[in-house]
Amino acid sequence: MKRQKMYFRMVVASLIRRRSRMLVALLAIAIGATILSGLVTIYYDVPRQMGAQFRGYGANMILLPQEENSMDMAAMEAALTHIPAESVSGAAPYRYETIRVNEQPIIIAGTDLQGAVAASPYWMITGELPSASGQALIGKEVASLLGLSVGASFTASYTPAQAETSENGVTQYQTMPFEVTGVLDTGGSEEQYIFLSSQDVEALTGEEGTLDVVQLSVNGSQQELEAYADAINGAVPQLAARLVKRVTQSETTVLTKLQSLVFLVTAVVLVLTMVCVATTMMAVVTERRKEIGLRKALGASNQSIIMEFMGEGLVLGALGGLLGSVLGFGFAQLVSTRVFNSSIRFQGLLVPITILVSVAVTALACLLPVRSATDIEPALVLKGE
Amino acid sequence: MSLLQLNQVSKIYGDLRALDKVSLSVEKGEWVAIMGPSGSGKSTMMNIIGAMDKPSEGEVLLDGRDISKENAKTLTNIRRDKIGLIFQQFHLVNYLTAVENVMVAQYYHSIPDEKEALNALERVGLRDRAKHLPSQLSGGEQQRVCIARALINYPEVILADEPTGNLDEANEGIVLDIFRQLHREGSTLIVVTHDPEVAEVAQRTIVLEHGRIAREVVNENFVP
Ligand SMILES: Nc1ncnc2c1ncn2[C@@H]1O[C@H](COP(=O)(O)OP(=O)(O)OP(=O)(O)O)[C@@H](O)[C@H]1O
Ligand SMILES: [Mg+2]
Numbered sequence: 001m002k003r004q005k006m007y008f009r010m011v012v013a014s015l016i017r018r019r020s021r022m023l024v025a026l027l028a029i030a031i032g033a034t035i036l037s038g039l040v041t042i043y044y045d046v047p048r049q050m051g052a053q054f055r056g057y058g059a060n061m062i063l064l065p066q067e068e069n070s071m072d073m074a075a076m077e078a079a080l081t082h083i084p085a086e087s088v089s090g091a092a093p094y095r096y097e098t099i100r101v102n103e104q105p106i107i108i109a110g111t112d113l114q115g116a117v118a119a120s121p122y123w124m125i126t127g128e129l130p131s132a133s134g135q136a137l138i139g140k141e142v143a144s145l146l147g148l149s150v151g152a153s154f155t156a157s158y159t160p161a162q163a164e165t166s167e168n169g170v171t172q173y174q175t176m177p178f179e180v181t182g183v184l185d186t187g188g189s190e191e192q193y194i195f196l197s198s199q200d201v202e203a204l205t206g207e208e209g210t211l212d213v214v215q216l217s218v219n220g221s222q223q224e225l226e227a228y229a230d231a232i233n234g235a236v237p238q239l240a241a242r243l244v245k246r247v248t249q250s251e252t253t254v255l256t257k258l259q260s261l262v263f264l265v266t267a268v269v270l271v272l273t274m275v276c277v278a279t280t281m282m283a284v285v286t287e288r289r290k291e292i293g294l295r296k297a298l299g300a301s302n303q304s305i306i307m308e309f310m311g312e313g314l315v316l317g318a319l320g321g322l323l324g325s326v327l328g329f330g331f332a333q334l335v336s337t338r339v340f341n342s343s344i345r346f347q348g349l350l351v352p353i354t355i356l357v358s359v360a361v362t363a364l365a366c367l368l369p370v371r372s373a374t375d376i377e378p379a380l381v382l383k384g385e
Numbered sequence: 386m387s388l389l390q391l392n393q394v395s396k397i398y399g400d401l402r403a404l405d406k407v408s409l410s411v412e413k414g415e416w417v418a419i420m421g422p423s424g425s426g427k428s429t430m431m432n433i434i435g436a437m438d439k440p441s442e443g444e445v446l447l448d449g450r451d452i453s454k455e456n457a458k459t460l461t462n463i464r465r466d467k468i469g470l471i472f473q474q475f476h477l478v479n480y481l482t483a484v485e486n487v488m489v490a491q492y493y494h495s496i497p498d499e500k501e502a503l504n505a506l507e508r509v510g511l512r513d514r515a516k517h518l519p520s521q522l523s524g525g526e527q528q529r530v531c532i533a534r535a536l537i538n539y540p541e542v543i544l545a546d547e548p549t550g551n552l553d554e555a556n557e558g559i560v561l562d563i564f565r566q567l568h569r570e571g572s573t574l575i576v577v578t579h580d581p582e583v584a585e586v587a588q589r590t591i592v593l594e595h596g597r598i599a600r601e602v603v604n605e606n607f608v609p
Contacts, residue, residue: 006497010485018480295489296464297470298465299462299493299494377437381476
């Protein structure tokens with residue numbers, strides 16, 4: 001039989017036949033590894049999670065025309081090619097016009113209604129989003145001003161700018177009937193508008209028109225957002241991309257704070273795990289003083305003693321790391337569903353990393369106890385109990 | 386030349402001379418018993434002969450080589466290569482089976498060989514207990530495992546400190562029979578004991594008192 005085989009036989013026997021003792025050490029390592037891998041998962045997933053949360057607060061980038069009437073749908077599409085499609089959680093092109101309903105001047109916003117809701121998830125809608133031509137989403141203030149509610153109808157009349165005065169002194173206008181499908185509640189200025197599909201606005205005004213603003217909700221760090229904006233500004237001269245600073249900056253500050261908190265906790269947990277493992281190993285060494293003395297009396301070199309205890313420690317470290325990376329994912333999942341209401345992605349790479357780290361931490365923690373094991377005198381074994 | 390020779394060996398702990406200028410020589414193949422009251426320095430002497438401790442004064446020649454001033458690492462190698470140890474408290478590794486305990490000594494010495502380890506257990510009559518843990522063995526059986534382990538590397542000297550101290554009559558008989566067998570095969574045996582019956586079967590008994598050799602008795606009725 002090879003020496004290595006006997007070595008593994010001894011290490012395995014010690015771990016298996018003394019399992020109640022070893023379980024304590026394993027538990028210490030596994031708990032440390034659990035919290036470690038859980039926190040690291042959260043650390044890397046927090047930007048994504050928080051990004052999704054922040055996107056709830058609405059647009060963080062807007063596109064504005066560089067000159068009067070310079071921005072159209074084609075320009076918006078060109079701008080969007082500079083942002084990765086999966087990072088855009090909502091894009092809403094807006095065209096504003098003034099119409100009259102019962103002689104009241106009201107602003108209408110022509111937009112992609114699905115995109116608008118995606119860019120502003122905090123919108124509260126009573127009723128439905130318009131899904132067909134001739135349907136309108138009206139702001140809450142408009143609803144009370146005009147006495148309209150879901151299901152009611154109104155007639156929009158539009159006066160083209162160039163036809164302001166007609167030959168016979170009568171104002172020319174175009175009209176179109178609409179049905180209210182939903183009332184919008186935002187707590188903001190949107191409540192003063194009527195939202196129509198872009199196509200309906202075109203039909204009502206009889207002009208293709210240009211966009212006044214595009215609201216974008218984009219996932220990414222401040223740097224990434226700035227890079228996107230720069231790319232757009234460099235490539236699409238018809239429009240200018242601007243970041244909504246208030247949103248992007250607070251996002252970045254909160255993220256940085258959260259990540260440094262997680263980082264700090266991780267460091268503390270690492271140190272605590274190390275202390276815990278070192279204490280357990282110290283107890284293991286103390287408990288096995290006689291055995292160490294005996295092994296030395298049989299001719300074991302210090303190096304052999306170190307190898308045997310390190311072997312046990314490293315196996316425990318690897319097992320604890322494996323256990324911890326599995327439990328850690330569960331822990332991160334739990335935190336994620338409780339705090340962020342969303343599930344976490346499994347990071348396969350984290351398993352080997354957790355195992356490596358817990359092996360390294362265990363090795364470090366074992367260093368001192370194992371060193372002290374080599375100080376034990378072989379003569380100890382001839383002393384009576 | 387003697388296998389083992391102690392010249393004016395002292396071990397001093399503070400004011401206490403646990404061994405006081407002891408001189409002794411043991412020939413190859415000899416069977417020596419060491420007796421004496423508690424605290425007379427028997428274990429101290431065993432530790433020094435067994436290369437587990439160094440004397441404060443004097444020299445210890447093992448196979449003609451002075452081991453009294455060697456460093457810890459060299460002493461480890463000497464223990465590994467030349468000494469077989471048997472203890473009163475058996476000292477088996479409690480999570481290893483009987484045969485694994487024997488193999489531990491092989492492991493440190495050279496290459497573990499399970500077959501050879503089983504043969505050693507056979508010699509002490511424990512072939513069928515090879516897979517038992519120490520906790521599943523009686524005291525006598527544990528001591529026999531300990532003897533098998535001491536024999537496995539063919540040591541120059543077998544040192545036994547109170548090998549029968551924790552055993553009943555029957556097991557004491559078995560252990561002494563094994564010693565007789567070893568002696569016939571040419572092993573050198575040094576046995577510390579309180580028990581006159583154990584001392585009587587040796588060729589020669591050395592009596593320690595207060596760290597000195599008080600007297601030496603040669604066993605006229607020794608049966609080889
Ligand atoms: N490490 C030590 N430090 C101080 N004194 C020691 C040490 N080891 C042994 N002694 C002392 O040396 C003396 C001899 O001890 P030793 O163990 O050799 O006795 P012994 O003959 O084996 O006794 P016993 O029959 O009880 O085993 C004792 O008085 C003991 O207290
Ligand atoms: Mg003693």
